[in-house]
Amino acid sequence: MSAQPRSLFEKVWAAHAVRTLANGQTQLLIGTHLIHEVTSPQAFGMLRDLGLQVAFPHRTFATVDHIVPTNELVEPYRDPLAQAMMDELRKNCAQFGVTFFDRASGKQGIVHIVGPEQGITQPGTTIACGDSHTSTHGAFGAIAFGIGTSQVRDVLATQTMALGALKVRRIEVNGKLRPGVYAKDVILHIIRQLGVNGGTGFAYEYAGSTFDAFSMEERMTVCNMSIEGGARVGYVNPDETTFAYLKGRPYSPTGDAWDAAVARWRSFASDPGCRYDDVVRIDAADIAPSVTWGINPGQGIAITENIPSPETAATDDDRAGIIEALAYMKLPAGQPIKGTKINVAFLGSCTNGRLSDFQEVAKYIQGRKVAPGVRAIAVPGSQIVALQCEKLGLDKILAEAGFEWRAAGCSMCLAMNPDKLIGDELCASSSNRNFKGRQGSVTGRTVLMSPVMVAAAAVTGVVADAREVFAVN
Amino acid sequence: MALAKITSVTGRGVYVPGNDIDTDRIIPARFMKCVTFDGLGEFLFHDVRHTPEGAPTGHPIDQPAHKGASILLSGANFGCGSSREHAPQAIHKAGFRAVIAENFAEIFFGNSTTLGIPCVNAAREDIARVAAAIERDPSLEITVDVAALEVRFGADSIKITQRESARDALVNGRWDAIGDLIDGLPAVHATAARLPYLATA
Ligand code: SF4
Numbered sequence: 001m002s003a004q005p006r007s008l009f010e011k012v013w014a015a016h017a018v019r020t021l022a023n024g025q026t027q028l029l030i031g032t033h034l035i036h037e038v039t040s041p042q043a044f045g046m047l048r049d050l051g052l053q054v055a056f057p058h059r060t061f062a063t064v065d066h067i068v069p070t071n072e073l074v075e076p077y078r079d080p081l082a083q084a085m086m087d088e089l090r091k092n093c094a095q096f097g098v099t100f101f102d103r104a105s106g107k108q109g110i111v112h113i114v115g116p117e118q119g120i121t122q123p124g125t126t127i128a129c130g131d132s133h134t135s136t137h138g139a140f141g142a143i144a145f146g147i148g149t150s151q152v153r154d155v156l157a158t159q160t161m162a163l164g165a166l167k168v169r170r171i172e173v174n175g176k177l178r179p180g181v182y183a184k185d186v187i188l189h190i191i192r193q194l195g196v197n198g199g200t201g202f203a204y205e206y207a208g209s210t211f212d213a214f215s216m217e218e219r220m221t222v223c224n225m226s227i228e229g230g231a232r233v234g235y236v237n238p239d240e241t242t243f244a245y246l247k248g249r250p251y252s253p254t255g256d257a258w259d260a261a262v263a264r265w266r267s268f269a270s271d272p273g274c275r276y277d278d279v280v281r282i283d284a285a286d287i288a289p290s291v292t293w294g295i296n297p298g299q300g301i302a303i304t305e306n307i308p309s310p311e312t313a314a315t316d317d318d319r320a321g322i323i324e325a326l327a328y329m330k331l332p333a334g335q336p337i338k339g340t341k342i343n344v345a346f347l348g349s350c351t352n353g354r355l356s357d358f359q360e361v362a363k364y365i366q367g368r369k370v371a372p373g374v375r376a377i378a379v380p381g382s383q384i385v386a387l388q389c390e391k392l393g394l395d396k397i398l399a400e401a402g403f404e405w406r407a408a409g410c411s412m413c414l415a416m417n418p419d420k421l422i423g424d425e426l427c428a429s430s431s432n433r434n435f436k437g438r439q440g441s442v443t444g445r446t447v448l449m450s451p452v453m454v455a456a457a458a459v460t461g462v463v464a465d466a467r468e469v470f471a472v473n
Numbered sequence: 474m475a476l477a478k479i480t481s482v483t484g485r486g487v488y489v490p491g492n493d494i495d496t497d498r499i500i501p502a503r504f505m506k507c508v509t510f511d512g513l514g515e516f517l518f519h520d521v522r523h524t525p526e527g528a529p530t531g532h533p534i535d536q537p538a539h540k541g542a543s544i545l546l547s548g549a550n551f552g553c554g555s556s557r558e559h560a561p562q563a564i565h566k567a568g569f570r571a572v573i574a575e576n577f578a579e580i581f582f583g584n585s586t587t588l589g590i591p592c593v594n595a596a597r598e599d600i601a602r603v604a605a606a607i608e609r610d611p612s613l614e615i616t617v618d619v620a621a622l623e624v625r626f627g628a629d630s631i632k633i634t635q636r637e638s639a640r641d642a643l644v645n646g647r648w649d650a651i652g653d654l655i656d657g658l659p660a661v662h663a664t665a666a667r668l669p670y671l672a673t674a
Contacts, residue, residue: 151587154651
């Protein structure tokens with residue numbers, strides 16, 4: 001074997017490559033398969049039609065997240081379609097022997113929060129899930145793919161899928177983030193800089209001293225939105241922070257197996273001097289608290305900047321994009337985004353629905369009140385996150401401030417449950433997508449930002465600079 | 474399973490202009506509350522085809538002249554966003570058998586190929602040329618020749634490109650990998666046996 005230095009992507013790929021298929025793609029072994037109620041029923045249906053079994057049921061884990069109501073927990077749900085999806089998942093898991101983190105288990109939550117929380121997400125592994133934000137799991141040094149339903153079927157039936165290798169772009173962020181700047185701002189900055197399809201064909205390797213200093217939760221926030229930059233996967237090399245997070249989790253190895261696992265996990269990290277297809281360097285000091293003004297996550301600006309105007313567009317495409325976005329968002333070209341009236345504040349999602357997100361918000365919002373007329377909801381990403389927050393009394397702090405404290409689920413991130421925008425309401429949201437109609441109303445408007453910025457918007461009733469509102473410096 | 478060899482698709486075309494047409498626009502999330510893909514076709518582009526009050530907006534695919542079109546043309550970064558296969562399923566169920574765009578989002582492209590829907594890339598000027606020809610004569614027959622990598626319409630033609638692995642899979646009837654993957658199961662178990670985390674607990 002050559003001692004050629006390799007990236008984590010290459011090593012994980014090589015360890016999981018089963019064989020080369022006739023069309024040149026690789027049959028790639030998927031170590032961990034995560035499923036949820038929206039994209040799995042049709043796949044199980046196809047499996048039944050073909051008379052196949054789940055090949056590795058012990059490596060398949062299910063949860064329910066997208067359709068669950070966050071305020072009325074009793075079944076049957078008011079929405080019969082939601083109940084049908086719930087029943088279907090339950091039936092499929094029982095029939096095929098798949099572990100299901102149902103609400104009764106106390107471990108239910110958004111699939112990308114449950115995997116890490118349970119210690120199922122591990123370094124040097126491959127993960128697939130019928131959900132584009134599967135890239136989240138890359139925070140642990142896993143190669144984690146969002147896949148379509150036919151591929152869910154492939155993974156159920158064979159624990160593999162057909163895939164071409166990706167190029168690797170290293171994105172290095174170095175230095176200390178300025179006060180009031182969060183992981184969410186880092187990824188919004190990256191997407192703005194590289195574009196919403198800049199990552200096509202790439203795996204993103206996030207590195208540099210900023211990432212070294214990040215907690216696992218911060219790394220997850222960044223990896224989560226890799227897909228918003230067009231990258232199929234994003235990852236951070238595993239290090240002591242990763243191992244410390246995993247120690248003692250339900251699915252983490254124990255005893256001697258733990259030490260062996262850590263040694264193995266460490267060996268997957270990219271070798272110094274390995275080759276990258278591209279390298280991008282960013283200075284952490286250049287990143288500001290960011291917000292989106294448009295209808296894709298690349299349409300973002302620093303909170304201190306003005307909304308772009310069509311005249312300043314560099315290309316015809318940009319101009320058309322700005323005109324379309326501003327018409328939809330009903331925002332004035334060339335004016336400050338700061339001061340834009342909001343109607344709804346949403347804290348939650350697989351991007352920013354973890355303990356540290358609510359802790360950070362609670363720290364600032366304690367003793368403040370949500371502005372009159374603003375509907376504010378806080379939705380923990382999992383039942384465990386909910387419990388952690390409740391133990392610390394964060395739910396009380398948020399409730400006293402005027403946030404409704406809800407039960408775990410995707411909620412208003414994509415509004416497949418009853419949490420929806422109404423009409424053209426504008427939502428300050430800690431989620432990851434601001435597409436037209438994303439939050440459940442065809443004319444609803446989304447402004448993406450960090451949780452603390454959502455809190456600042458909630459208490460002022462307008463898009464605001466959290467550093468000013470909360471005197472952060 | 475013998476799959477059809479998809480070497481070309483012939484039919485009438487419809488042009489849906491715009492870049493970054495995302496999966497939420499192709500099929501809004503509320504229509505994904507289903508346990509089968511049947512019936513998704515009618516919800517294709519739903520919120521662009523209807524006003525919030527439900528009135529038709531005169532979207533290109535609803536224009537009588539384009540009824541029955543089977544080739545969809547669009548702009549750059551088509552299908553960005555979610556991994557939902559509901560998006561290409563809706564396109565397929567609405568009767569479309571090929572998509573021509575400047576380029577495609579990765580997951581959407583893979584999902585479509587697996588369903589046997591060729592997604593082919595063309596230069597913007599060339600797409601505009603096809604679109605103009607459709608505008609002049611909506612009944613114009615268009616052939617997306619995946620094997621020869623060109624689109625022919627009337628006396629005119631344009632060059633297209635497609636990722637080689639996808640082209641190969643389509644023209645050789647290997648676009649759905651399941652059969653191949655199942656054939657590899659013995660090798661899958663051998664690979665799994667070398668990975669400690671896959672050991673049966
Ligand atoms: S929180 Fe939002 S982005 Fe995350 S899995 Fe749920 S719907 Fe998808």
